[in-house]
Structure formats: structure tokens, C-alpha cells
Amino acid sequence: MERDDRHRHVDEVFRARLSDLNVTPPAEVWKAVESAVSGRKKVRPLTLFRLVAATLLLLVLTGSLWLIYLNKPSGGDLAGRPVFSDETSVSQAEEPAGSLAQEHETTPVAAGQAKSTGASSLQAGKTDGDGTKMTAQRERTTVAPAPEERISPLARRSFSPLDVPGPGLRVPPVSSQEGLAYAGRLGPDNRAVSSVTLVPAEEKVEEKPLFSWGIGATAGPLFSYRNLPVKTEYTRFLNEQEKGMLSYGGSFSFFVKRKKRLSVETGISYYRTGQVSTDMVAFRQIKSGNLALLESKGNNYLYNSGGVPGYSVEALFIANRRDPAGNDQTGYILTYLGQGLYEPVDAELQFDYQFVEVPLVLHYRVIDRAFGVNLMGGMGASLLFDSRASVVTADGQHAILGHLDGLRRSNINSIVGVGFSYRLGNDLLFRMEPVMRYYINPVSNNGGIEAHPFLFGVYSGMSIYF
């Protein structure tokens, strides 16, 4: 008894004097705290800058590739072959000075090409069938077509001399030694004043549209995970405790296809992602068998971790079994809930997030056969439209806890993948696409946690082109 009194006395002396003691800390502490807290905020503009820079870079790259592709000499049938123009004056005397010279912009060509040009030009001169004397000074220059004279596959077809509209002189097709045909255009006075384009004589030029389009749908399982940058004990703790989540996603797509190899995909996608906190403990009412949920608290619950123990008795019903220091908190929590009223039960805490995304993905077809392979790269703007936390106990009880706070609604993610396809018909494709998505901005802006989740999915579906 005397010993207890002495104990209480010592405790009381210290408690009375120290429990509410107020000691002004050095000013440097606030400066350090302020720096750490504001430092976290300063990350935002940088992240935003990176985001904008990455988006611009992608747009510029995509645009550049597209423009380069559009500016290539059109059509595979002429690709790699020279396109020549020739000046064909019927009579030098009748020729208005300089009129032809202004028609074209001349450019030099390689020696071999020039030789073939000469041959065909000469041939053309010999076969000039209406007896008009060809000029001896006819230049054997190779003239690249002026921009406005670039010939689209559609235009090229009507560019046969026989198809030239209007009355007057027609220049018949002439075979050259290289198997090229002569094609020309007549001026208003029936003189051949325009360029001469040599096209393969025997080759049938097919009419193909510049673009085709298609629609498709895919769906499949996906695995999502987040690995937090370790900045504090808390983030290290979460990394150790969390595991990825297996879920699903899918999309409806619209394709615009340029020729055979390049296409752009957009549309709308849906993804369910998340992560699972393991090593949790839930508290179940022994009497009723119910988890200690608080209906009256609506969506409110307390996720207890990170050295921040749950303070409220009422809201606390699930917690990390261990705090970041590794201490088992179960007994500590039970004392708040009331000994003998609740029992602890092993559980997992599942966080899931649902996104809709508008993707913009460039596909480049590396293998273009019945079995095809695409390389895919792009970005997506995704909107978080729902989030949920739920607890699942080891013995199968499940309870939805509520929505999650501190998440960004608008996000930007990158998209990289490989697409495999198999042609089932002329325009019908079966697709299977392993695709990875990575959130460029932190999805969470809560408590200094910068979560950049990634999603890996294997989607399969069909596409049809029109």
C-alpha cells in the first residue's frame, strides 16, 4: 500500500507539472516544417510542366510523323521511281518565249535517272504523230512536279493521255525501253504544255482511298499496382503492405487508317483499377457477428496507419495490424472498442478506382499479313468517376466502407503496347493487345502520397474496317 502510494506520488508530481507543459520551440523547427510542407506543394507546377511538355512532345511527334507520311510520293506503285516532266513544244516558232519555262520548277536528278529520262524523251519525240516538228533544243531536263501537280492516286488514273478531256491533239501512250508510258496534258490551244509524267506502262494503278476507318471493341483482364516513391516511413510501410489488384477493362474504339501501316485509335475506355492493403485487422461484434461498421457515419471510416492511430472509438473498425514501427495495434484498438465486445479478424482492405478514358493511340503495323503485329503508343485523358474502399475478411465477410478522398478526378496517362491481329476476313480482324498504362500525374494528392499507378492489361476483341 505504501509502495503504491509512493508510486502514485512520483507519477503525480511529474504528470501535474509536465502533462500540459508548454515550451516554445526554436523558430528553426517551423522553418524546417514549412519547407518540407511547401516543398511538397512545389512539386505540382513541375509535375504540371512535365505533363504539358510530354503532351506537347507527343503531339509534335505524332504530327511530324503524320506530315512526313503525307508528304511522301504518293502510292506504293510509284514509290522509289522518278517522276519526270518534260517540255513538249510543238513549234519553237509558235512558242511564246518563256511560257514553258514558267510552268515548271526544274531540278537535277541522278545520272542514271537522267539517262532514262533522255531515252523516254527521245522516244516521245520520234513518235510525235501529227508531223509537227519537234524542237531540236528540247531540253532533256528532269522536272519535279510542282506542288500543285502532285498526283494523287485518284488523279493519276485520269491522267492517261487518252482521258484528257477536250478536243484536239492527243498524245498516244508510248512505251519506252524502261517500260514507261508517256502521259501528258494539253493546253487550251491543244499544245502539249504541261508536264510529262512517266508511269509504269503495264502496271495497273488501283484506286484506293487515302483513308479508311474502322470500329472495334476489346475487353480483358488487367493488373494494377502502385509503387510509391519512398519519401517517408509511411510510404515505405505502404509499399510493403500493399499488393496489386486484378480487375478488368475494355474499350470501344474508332480507327482512322492511313494506307496499310499507320492508324490512329480513339474512343472510350473503361478501367477498374486499385490496390489491396494486406495485413489488416477488422473488428467484429462478438454478439451479432457484424463487422464494426457505422451506418450512421455514412461513407466515413477510418483507415488507420502511418503512425497516426485512429482516435475515435466509433469510427474505428479496421486498421493496419501493425503500425509503421511494426507494433501490433490489435490490442490497442480493442481497448478503445471495449474489451469483450469485439473480436479481431484478419482482413484485407480493397481500394478500387473506376476510370473512363479517351485514348489517342498511334498504331504502326510492323507485320502486315494475315497475322499482323502493331506497335502502339499514345496518351489518354482519364476521368475518375467512382472510387470505393471495402473490407473483405479472411472468412469471407464483405463490407463496403465508402468512397475515397484525396484523389484527382482528371488524369493523364501514357499508353504503350503491342497489338497482335489475325485477319478473319477482308476487313475483319481479331485483336489481342497487351497494353500498359502509366499515370503521368499522381492520382492521389492526399497526405503527400504521390501514387502513379500502372495498369497492365491483355485485351482481346474484334475490329472491322470500312
Place this chain on the structure above:
Amino acid sequence: MLEPDLRDIIRKSLEGERAAQKALYDALAGRMYALCLRYAHDEAEAKDILQEGFIKMFQNLGRFRFEGSFEGWVRRIMVNTALERLRREDHLTASIEEVDFQDPPGRDDVEAGLSAQDLLAMIRELSPQYRMVFNLYAIEGYSHKEISKMLHISEGTSKSNLSRARAILQEKLKQQDKPVGRSEHGKGR
């Protein structure tokens, strides 16, 4: 701080408003620093704990649900931070000898005036294990069962550490012979 004010300050702090963060810090820093001084070995360590604890508090501010005392919540953060720090520095993992401590003889009227600073100095002279157990039990009000879980020791060890700490402190009190209420450190309450 009244709850509506507190809610407003917390909301503004979460939005990154510096003045609100400073107000929150100012409202709590004095008492939290005193707490840290009790758990730390020296003032430098106390400052570190205070700093780390406040950073953690601001980082986790969104988790506070206004369902209990905000100061109590922050106090627990500070205690946990001190605990983590001592554990990290291996002060608490050394084996603690379980001794059957004999109480010191006789009780003196030591309550006669000792300053808070004197008492703090006495606590800080204790070994980390004794200091932690004494603080948690005698001042924070944790039970031996809770302390045993927090420190990964048996309840018996917690009890014996407490007894030992009390004995040392009682001895120190006995050695003091100062008038009441001098050299109060800080504002005092």
C-alpha cells in the same frame, strides 16, 4: 481552439494556405515540444522529433475525421514518432533486463517546489527504455499491456522498467531541495 475555427484552419491548411498551417503549428507547438522533450535524450533530438511529427501531421491532416480531440491525435503522432525514432536508433531493441526491483526506502516530501525544467531534466537522464515506459504510463496514461505491444516487450518488463524509472526519479527528487515554481521553462500553464 473552437471546433469551427479548427475545421476552418484544417481545411485551409489542407489547401496549402501557409497562414493556416502556421496557425495550426503555433496552437500546438508549445505543448508538443514539451512532450518531445520528455521523450528525447536532449533538445536536439526533441527538435527533430517535433519537426518530423509536424511534417507527418501535415501530410496526414486529411485523415483526421473530427471525431475526437485534434490535440490528442497530434499528441499520438508525436509519441509514435518518438517511438519510431528511438527504435530506428536502436535505443529500444537492446535487451531489457528484467529485474525484481526493490523499492527505494522511505518517501520524502519531494513535491516541494521543483520546476518543470528540473523534472524534464530528470526524465531525460533516464535510459531510453525507462524514459519511454515512464512517459507512456505515468504521463500519457497507457496501460502496461499497451506499452508492451508498443515496445515489443512483455508486460512484466514494462512493469519492472516503470518501477525502476520511478525509483530513479524518486531518488533524484529526494536529492533536490528547491523552492516551488522557479525557473519555469516556457509559458507554463
